[in-house]
Amino acid sequence: MxxxxxxxxxxxxxxxxxxxxxxxxxxxxxxxxxxxxxxxARDALAAERRRMPWMAVEKAYTFDGPEGRASLTDLFAGRRQLIVYRAFFEPGVFGWPDHGCRGCSMVADQVAHVAHLNARDTTLVFVSRAPQADIARLKARMGWDIPWFTITDDFDADFGVAEWHGTNVFYRDGERVFRTYFINNRGDEQMGSTWNYLDITPLGRQEVWEDSPPGYPQTPTYKWWNWNDSYVADAAPDKKWVEVSEAGEAAFRDRQAGN
Known part of the structure; x- marks a missing residue:
C-alpha cells in the first residue's frame, strides 16, 4: 500500500x-x-540495579543555589535519595546566554512534576556551570520549576559529566553520601517520567510488587499516588482513593480472568 x-x-x-x-x-x-x-525484563533489570554496590563519596562539593552556598548533602533537601542531572548551560555552550543546550533543554521539558518524586523520599536537581542569575532567567523563560544549582568545583569531572550530559544517583545515610548509579548517552533520553527516575534509584518505586532486598520500604501499589499539590509528609493514603484504586484493580483482574 x-x-x-x-x-x-x-x-x-x-x-x-x-x-x-x-x-x-x-x-x-x-x-x-x-x-x-x-x-x-525491565523490571528485572531495575531489581538488579537496586542491588548494585554503593560508592562512598568522600570529597566535599559546593554548589551555588537560589539561597546561597550548598553542599552535596544540602541538595538532598532532607530526603534520602538524590538524582542529579548535569545540564549544559554556560559560556561556550551553543545557545548561550539565551538558551541551554538543545538536548538538555528537551530533557528539562520532559521532567514530570517533582512532587511525585519527593513523595518517594527522592529529590531531583539539575546542575550547570552558569551563574544563578542566568539559571533563574532561563527557568523563568522556559517555564521550568526544577531545582537548579551551579557547579563551583570538580563535581562534573569527578562524576563523569564534564564533557557530556549524564545522571548520577546518590543515597544519604545521615551525613554519609553514596553514589549508587550513573546513566548517560541514550540512557538519558528515557528520563523525565516519575517511574523512570524512581527505577534508577536504590529504593526503586517502593511498591510491594517490586523485587527489592529485605527491609526496603514498600507500600501498596497505586495507594500513595496523589495530586501534585496534595502530598503531605507521613500522611496515610486517602481512604476514598484506596477504595477507587482497589475497585479498579478488581475490575481489571475480572476482565483478565474472563479472557
Missing part, C-alpha cells in the same frame, strides 16, 4: 497492510506478548 504523501511530491511510504478489526486484534495480541516480556 502507498500513502497519499506521494501526491505532495514526497517519496511514497510503504505502509503496513490494512486489515479487519479481528486481524488487527490478533496482531496486537502477538506483539503484546513481546511487550510484556520486555516489561518483565
Amino acid at each position: 502507498t500513502t497519499s504523501a506521494e501526491k505532495g511530491g514526497h517519496p511514497a511510504m510503504q505502509t503496513p497492510p490494512v486489515v479487519s478489526p479481528q486481524a488487527w486484534e490478533e496482531a496486537r495480541q502477538q506483539l503484546l506478548v513481546k511487550e510484556k516480556a520486555q516489561t518483565r
Whole structure:
C-alpha cells in the first residue's frame, strides 16, 4: 500500500497492510506478548540495579543555589535519595546566554512534576556551570520549576559529566553520601517520567510488587499516588482513593480472568 504523501511530491511510504478489526486484534495480541516480556525484563533489570554496590563519596562539593552556598548533602533537601542531572548551560555552550543546550533543554521539558518524586523520599536537581542569575532567567523563560544549582568545583569531572550530559544517583545515610548509579548517552533520553527516575534509584518505586532486598520500604501499589499539590509528609493514603484504586484493580483482574 502507498500513502497519499506521494501526491505532495514526497517519496511514497510503504505502509503496513490494512486489515479487519479481528486481524488487527490478533496482531496486537502477538506483539503484546513481546511487550510484556520486555516489561518483565525491565523490571528485572531495575531489581538488579537496586542491588548494585554503593560508592562512598568522600570529597566535599559546593554548589551555588537560589539561597546561597550548598553542599552535596544540602541538595538532598532532607530526603534520602538524590538524582542529579548535569545540564549544559554556560559560556561556550551553543545557545548561550539565551538558551541551554538543545538536548538538555528537551530533557528539562520532559521532567514530570517533582512532587511525585519527593513523595518517594527522592529529590531531583539539575546542575550547570552558569551563574544563578542566568539559571533563574532561563527557568523563568522556559517555564521550568526544577531545582537548579551551579557547579563551583570538580563535581562534573569527578562524576563523569564534564564533557557530556549524564545522571548520577546518590543515597544519604545521615551525613554519609553514596553514589549508587550513573546513566548517560541514550540512557538519558528515557528520563523525565516519575517511574523512570524512581527505577534508577536504590529504593526503586517502593511498591510491594517490586523485587527489592529485605527491609526496603514498600507500600501498596497505586495507594500513595496523589495530586501534585496534595502530598503531605507521613500522611496515610486517602481512604476514598484506596477504595477507587482497589475497585479498579478488581475490575481489571475480572476482565483478565474472563479472557
